[in-house]
Amino acid sequence: MLHLIGHEFAEDQVSIVCKHVTDGAPVVEVAHDLDRVVQVLCARFDHGVDDAHVVHLHHLVSVLEPLGLPAIDPGQLAQLGEGGWLVKDMPPEEEDE
Numbered sequence: 084m085l086h087l088i089g090h091e092f093a094e095d096q097v098s099i100v101c102k103h104v105t106d107g108a109p110v111v112e113v114a115h116d117l118d119r120v121v122q123v124l125c126a127r128f129d130h131g132v133d134d135a136h137v138v139h140l141h142h143l144v145s146v147l148e149p150l151g152l153p154a155i156d157p158g159q160l161a162q163l164g165e166g167g168w169l170v171k172d173m174p175p176e177e178e179d180e
């Protein structure tokens with residue numbers, strides 16, 4: 084099991100990471116979907132489908148652990164602001180992507 088953002092996840096939990104983060108951009112937003120998918124995004128660009136990589140969560144542990152993330156419950160996201168991580172409820176899902 085993986086212990087991240089105050090929750091336990093299976094090693095093969097699906098997660099989404101934007102290509103900018105995999106290219107080295109800092110992580111600015113971490114979202115925990117209601118279906119447990121964790122999204123790790125730079126939030127510097129508008130993200131389209133082409134920008135997202137689907138990976139197993141264990142690949143992202145080395146990215147996420149140094150960030151000092153707070154607990155993020157399903158349906159919440161954390162954004163990095165000047166004062167550190169701010170956890171808020173996710174906006175309602177839109178009908179179309």
Ligand SMILES: [Zn+2]
Nearest residue numbers: 101103125126
């Ligand atoms: Zn990005």
